[in-house]
Amino acid sequence: MNKINREKFTALSFFLSPMILMVVLFYLVPLVMTVYISFTRMRNWNVEKYLTEFVGFYNYQRLFYMFQHDPTFKAVILTTVVFVGITLIINVFGGLALALATFFISEKPASSFRLLWLLPRMSPIAVYSLVWYYFFHGSEIGTLNSILMKLGVISQPIPWGQTVPWGAWSIIIFVNGLVGVSFGMIVFTSALNQIPKELIIAARVDGASAWEISRKILIPLTKWHFLYVLTWQFLSLLTTYPHIFLLVQWDLVNKDYGTTLALYVFNTAFGRGEQDQGLAAAAAVILSIIGIIGGFITLKVLQFEKMMKRPRGDF
């Protein structure tokens, strides 16, 4: 190794070490541990007893057997596809629409408007879910039912969450969509603010409408942010379950058509009185593999490598 390389290495190690440490501590170690635990009989958090009790692929076999034979598993897969698909569209395009809408109004009302959309993300999950529990409750105590009944639109309360599949799907999509939309909004807002104002001013001078400015300037220039939000939201929707868990637990939403794969995995490993960490770890590994494949496909389709290409010119 020559001197320059050595210097470069020292400098690189210095700057990269905090990041490497973080990655190793919070990503690599848990990943290795998860894979390891998935091959043990670990349960009830009894590390002393089970950490060295290897069972080979038993946890994976058990899981795949359940996938094949559980009468509700088909509903779970269908729910996952619909939930991730539609919520993703709402989150990404909703975020974009909100960012564009606030871009064209003056800063003060725009920030309070954005703050409003951040509320679902800021409120504690249980509180936020409880609000929607009472809103969508399937009897006359539900806010939506009681409003509709007072207006005379319906005479009998509608069990929204138990109307399968679309009633249940609509609620979980709606509740999660509201939470997720603010993420895209923030990313897109910051992206839009990075665009040189001259471009917009020039377009305005040329008589372009807000719609034309959005379509011809703003959206094309936020393509990479779009890609980022899309991939990020896809992965997070695939693995999210806290809100859905509560809504199903409280019997607001039908269990079969309110359970996504992530929640199914959680319930199988933890939700049935037993704390089966071995099984949970196996399920987490499978979910991670699905996530990795999904993420990889998204990046390929949207040509992520183009963004990562070295810029032309001197370096």
Place this chain on the structure above:
Amino acid sequence: MKARAVWLIAILLLGVIASGCIGGEKETTTQTQAPSTEVQLTGDFTKDVIAIGKVLEQNGVNEVKFSAWGSGDPNSVMRVYGIVEAARRINKVWEENGIKVKIVITDTHYVASFQDAYKEYLSKQPLGQAGDFFVNSYAFLPTLADEGYILDITDYANAYKSVIDDFYPSLVEASKFNGRLYGLPQDTEARPLYVRKDVAAKIGLDVSTLPEKVKNGEFTWSDVYYWAKKAKESGAAEWGLIHRKGSAHPDLIQFIFAFGGKLYDEKTGKLVVDVPAVYKWLYVEWKFAQDGLLPKDIMSWDWAKQIHPTIVEGRTLFDIGGTWYWTEWQTKQYYAKGGGEPRGLKPEEVKEWFAYTLFPAGEKGDKPVTLSQPFVWMINSKAGAQNPKYDELKDVYHKLAFLMLIKASDPDINAIHSVISAHLPVRKEAAKLIKDEKWLNDLKNLNLDLDQTVKDNIKDIVQATVNPINAQFLADVSYMLEYTHLAPAHPKYPALADIFKEAVDKVLRGEMTPEDGVNYIIQKVKADPELAQNVEIVGEIPKDWKFPQ
């Protein structure tokens, strides 16, 4: 370059491992003398407490810290304050005998959901952060004992045979695992069928003889159906029957026992899906729901806004509930008939409006039943670990913890809990006390020798619940314990209960016929190889079975 990278990663990993080890080393102290670290339990409580106190004092321990974890409904706080009171009583013995040691209860952790409490205990016990005392359903005891998370108290209990013998034997049995004792019963309950007296009067149902008829097996679920239908059709009530929801509340499995079925095979140690009994259970639910006597969506009803108000406002004739409902209706604001502010019921109102019987037999020839879920006081196998010289004095701390349980099981502490939470006493001595009017009066005025913290914490509950009517109710339902069944204390039972719940929900909503429901249960059980190994599927769906008969 490559070698350096390897070095870098190696050093990093070493750092991670080292950081895990720091602090893991055990504290060592230099011994200047060798005081005794052993105590033999004799069965004489005062003597044993003094002996333990002296050993602790000689070892320089002046303060023993313990924490108590409990869970349950808001009126059951004595599950943790019983421990606080026991500590005070032991402290008093030490003080009177000039021993300068004191027990301090550092934490009284009380949460509403007993399942959440159990999960928290499971995850924190291996870290040494779980409570020293843990009161929870007996259903979790086998798992906790099997994992070595709780203390085997069999040998200690042998010295206190006279106390143990005062507990109801079935409850002591429920506190055992593989023949060894792992806890002391704390409370239990029965699940009566409540009958609304005013609605019954309107349709000519005589409730005065009903408990006896149910007890003799003359009044079966077909009769419940008949009267429920009459109440609904005559407009006397909106519903014929209301019951509880969820899988953690095992009330509905009473149907299995009431139809002569079983849930557990003692010979094989496996859970049982008793197909004929389960079919009949689902059929009854289905029939009630189809005929509009029981809400189809009861499994998603809201406890506080729908289930309880419907019962206390007299909108149903029958209700499958629990003994603790009796005081819960008095302390919680469920009643809002006529559009006023919701309020609790007065004891007189509860007495005037509700009759109670056993859970009737499924059909003629079957027996009436009830169901109990005893709560058990358990000791953490690491109890006392937060105290000095734990390694040497471990046995002493464990024995002290056991003596605290013995003290917390004092008849008066158990009786106070029973009266204010409407659970049934676990000891015969406590059952006697409940019938003692003078004692009840003293409790009402909190004129008892109790720790001030305990008094402060139960003051409001005592005000609302201590009453001759409530005490009489407890005395009246005590006979039900003779008919009681326990849900199996099997680690896989919660998974099976979950499946039952889903099937009941689908059958009630009319998404499945009772037959589909049974098949769904079987399919679900078989889908998990581990569950399938632990469950026997017995019998077949009966042909030509009719309900009501």
